[in-house]
Amino acid sequence: MPLRNSSAKSIAKELMLMFSRVGIPKEILTDQGTPFMSRVMRELCKLMGIKQLRTSVYHPQTDGLVERFNKTLKSMLRKVIDKDGRNWDLLLPYLMFSIREVPQASTGFSPFELLYGRHPRGLLDVVKETWEQETTPYRSVVEHISQMQERMEAVIPLVREHMRKAQEAQRYSYNKNARLRVFQPGDRVLVLVPTVENKFLATWQGPYEIIDKVGDVNYKVSQPGRRKPEQIYHLNLLKPWKDREVLVVMRPSDLPLTEPEVSLSDTLSVHQKAEVNEFLRRNREVFSAIPGRTKIMKHDIITEPGKKACLKPYRVPEARRQAIEIEVKKMLKLGVIEESHSEWNSPIVLVPKPDGSIRFCNDFRKLNSISKFDSYPMPRVDELIERLGKARFLTTIDLTKGYWQVPLTEQAKEKTAFSTPQGLFQYTVLPFGLHGAPATFQRLMDRVLKPHARYAAAYLDDVVVFSTDWETHLPKVQRVLDAVRAAGLVANPAKSTIGLEEAKYLGYTIGKGLVKPQATKVEAIQNWPQPLTKKQVRAFLGLTGYYRRFIPNFATIAAPLTDLTKARAPIMVKWSPETENAF
Secondary structure (H helix, E strand, O other): OOOOOOOHHHHHHHHHHHHHHHOOOOEEEEOOOOOOOOHHHHHHHHHHOOEEEEOOOOOHHHHHHHHHHHHHHHHHHHHHOOOOOOOHHHHHHHHHHHHHOOOOOOOOOOHHHHHHOOOOOOHHHHHHHHHHOOOOOOOOHHHHHHHHHHHHHHHHHHHHHHHHHHHHHHHHHHHOOOOOOOOOOOOEEEEEEEOOOOOOOEEEEEEEEEEEEEOOOEEEEEOOOOOOOEEEEEHHHEEEOOOOOOOOOOOOOOOOOOOOOOEEOOOOOHHHHHHHHHHHHHOHHHEOOOOOOOOOOOEOOOEOOOOOOEOOOOOOOHHHHHHHHHHHHHHHHHOOEEEOOOOOEOOEEEEEOOOOOEEEEEOOHHHHHOEOOOOOOOOOHHHHHHHHOOOOEEEEEEEOOHHHHOEEOHHHHHHHOEEEOOEEEEEOEOOOOOOOHHHHHHHHHHHHHHHHOOOEEEEOOEEEEEEOOHHHHHHHHHHHHHHHHHOOOOEOHHHOEEEEOOEEEOOEEEEOOEEEEOHHHHHHHHOOOOOOEHHHHHHHHHHHHHOHHHOOOHHHHOHHHHHOOOOOOOOEOOOOHHHHHHO
16 A cells, blocks of 8 residues: 555554455554554554554564565566656556466465455456457356355365465475574573664674573563663574683794884885884884874864854764764773863764764864864975875875874864763864864974975875985985974874885875876776766866876866856756767
8 A cells, every 4th residue: 555654644544444345353463663663553453453463673574474575566566667666656556456366376376366255357357358258147146155155165275285385385495404592591692683874784783681581482682772771582683692712822022023003015125124124113102093192283263253153963863872972982082072061062973984884073064154264275286296206215104083183272172062962072182174174284294394395295194205215215204203203193003104116195106206096096987977967077077187187188178078067057967979078
């Protein structure tokens, strides 16, 4: 039955229409969706004398026949609906009629025959009658009822036999690899439940403790920290927890102490790698996964007098609350944030990362609109790349969470306040999202590297040291690391590499006297799908324009695409042979 919405009232109304056609059932089996758990549904079942049965959480197999039929019905709908899919509700009755007149595999009879005791007159029957032009023989009401009773008495044993065989085959297939598992109260188990990032992605979580056994295959599980501290799960969603055996391995003191996370170039010789290992021993305190704290400068936020940014927090999905709590605890431990009593408030935003985790961000647009803009210049990428292209040896140094290594002034701290389900907090360091953050950090790095500008450069937290020979390369890197250490900064060992002949930097591959676009970026341009909107055209031109130095007459070639982005051009672009050739 097509519904405009899935509210409890809409479902109850349609159920009454169904009852008027087929009668009132004694039992109804549903999942634990909100409409079926509502007071309206309870009152309807109570009024009609219907026993309401519910499936276990995350166990659709209880109502497997319905779930499997829904899949079949959706597959059939996709084959008959229009391209826009807006007429699916009009086609649904025709599909249901075709399903009801076809014999079902398990019973051997059509649903129509089992419900009404006679074969329905379908489209094929109409066609057959047209061909044969036979008149339907007359039967009295008594004869019709008598024949229907005889037919039902003959059909029921056949249906039961077909169902028995089908169930035996299904049971054998399901139990072929199944093993009976039994848990006792107090046992620790893992539970297969959706993740906080994606409710359609289930993972094993825990360990949790079994409280009690409910029935033959259901168990009540204690799960502290979740929305429901106690929940009943089906056996198929549980597996025993096994404690890992702990093995302590002590490193002998006579082995060389190196920083294993820092990468070394594969092109270095054995002698050069030995030099780098010794070099890392002397500078291991500069590399850390925990951000440092510079004393050279602080970031200040100067706002317009009399104006404040205090916005209501955005709604946080229940599935993301645990992730927010974990992130807040992590930042409190690092000293990045502190509890606040500020009158300011900027909402938090959770941005998904490519690896499936989430990035904790803040929406500082209101604060940025009333704060002073810092116009400190950023380095020109083309000039920076030209300097690096002639180098034979390159070392890339990535600062650990660079912004978090710059402290805020006291008056700026309260302006960065944000609210979470755990309370109100404010940053003690430079957060991401402030429009003055890049300028402050670039000013800091330019000051740190000013004495070493001939052989070192930085674009925000990406530092590169370059030289034409190995003999002078490590001493140059040493001087840069000394400057980083003196500034109170630390580098990320997992993202730093020493002694490269070729390095990927700011979207380019540089080294050996050459400057090339990164192969992955070229592949992305070649595989870019045809843009459909003005925004998608701008995105494509933005990526290709970054490498315009490698494309002679880029502006002339891209002119047909550029015309699509003009103010008077339609939002949905019109493709032509000229734009296709330019694309």
